[in-house]
Amino acid sequence: MQRGKFITLEGGEGVGKSTQIRRLVASLTDRGLDVVATREPGGSPGAESIRDLVLRGAADRWSPVTETLLMYASRRDHIERVIAPALAAGRWVVCDRYADSTRAYQGAAGGVDPAFIADLETHVLEDVRPDLTLILDLDPRTGLARAVDRAGAEMRFESKGEAFHVRLRQAFLDIAAREPARCAVIAADGTLDEVEAQVWSAIQARLNG
Numbered sequence: 001m002q003r004g005k006f007i008t009l010e011g012g013e014g015v016g017k018s019t020q021i022r023r024l025v026a027s028l029t030d031r032g033l034d035v036v037a038t039r040e041p042g043g044s045p046g047a048e049s050i051r052d053l054v055l056r057g058a059a060d061r062w063s064p065v066t067e068t069l070l071m072y073a074s075r076r077d078h079i080e081r082v083i084a085p086a087l088a089a090g091r092w093v094v095c096d097r098y099a100d101s102t103r104a105y106q107g108a109a110g111g112v113d114p115a116f117i118a119d120l121e122t123h124v125l126e127d128v129r130p131d132l133t134l135i136l137d138l139d140p141r142t143g144l145a146r147a148v149d150r151a152g153a154e155m156r157f158e159s160k161g162e163a164f165h166v167r168l169r170q171a172f173l174d175i176a177a178r179e180p181a182r183c184a185v186i187a188a189d190g191t192l193d194e195v196e197a198q199v200w201s202a203i204q205a206r207l208n209g
Contacts, residue, residue, distance in 0.1 A: 004034075004091045005207055006083070006128070008098040010175075011136035012168045014146030015188045016195060017096050020136065023196045024203070025094055036086045039096035041071055043078040050074035064110030071102045072120045079128050087128070099125060100133060100175050108171030109164050132206045133179075134199055135172045136188040140165035 007024070009017045025037045042051040054062070054070050062070065075098075086093050099121055106112045144165060176183035184202040188195055 004087045008130040008133045014143030015136035015138045034091045041074040044081040046077040047074040064106045064112045068106040104171035109167040133183045138188040
């Protein structure tokens with residue numbers, strides 16, 4: 001059986017990933033594809049338990065290194081129980097965040113050594129790598145304002161301050177610049193329909209969607 005496609009959506013807080021994932025999954029399903037929508041941290045029962053630890057509480061609850069280890073523990077369970085089996089069964093997987101978020105949040109913005117993160121990627125991800133990563137790009141102040149409007153219990157990263165989120169935005173853009181074959185930057189400051197059109201254009205161009 002042909003392996004399914006693995007699409008990830010990345011970006012800072014409040015860029016609109018959840019909305020675009022819903023629209024993308026609907027479009028792919030309408031075209032007859034079997035699609036799994038999932039998220040990180042989380043996506044499997046064990047990983048969701050770790051999500052509660054990582055996203056709740058004070059901004060300084062965990063050090064960036066501890067966050068990285070928690071994220072990769074969550075990610076490995078998610079891969080083993082959800083992502084890898086779905087791809088092996090020929091299903092398409094659309095994931096809200098993946099390894100690039102650790103590179104950006106804990107690495108570039110949090111100060112964790114990129115070599116340490118790269119070693120974890122090698123051993124934890126193995127060959128489960130995205131076919132396409134869509135990076136939704138938005139001014140951090142706009143994104144944070146949106147995030148505060150939808151505020152709930154999971155606000156730990158939103159509370160890290162504007163300078164953190166400025167570094168975060170640049171980190172995602174740097175990832176896209178380093179890996180242009182995998183990454184497409186989507187301007188997220190337009191209407192929902194305009195952003196969706198960019199997403200679908202990238203799918204068609206990169207994956208013949």
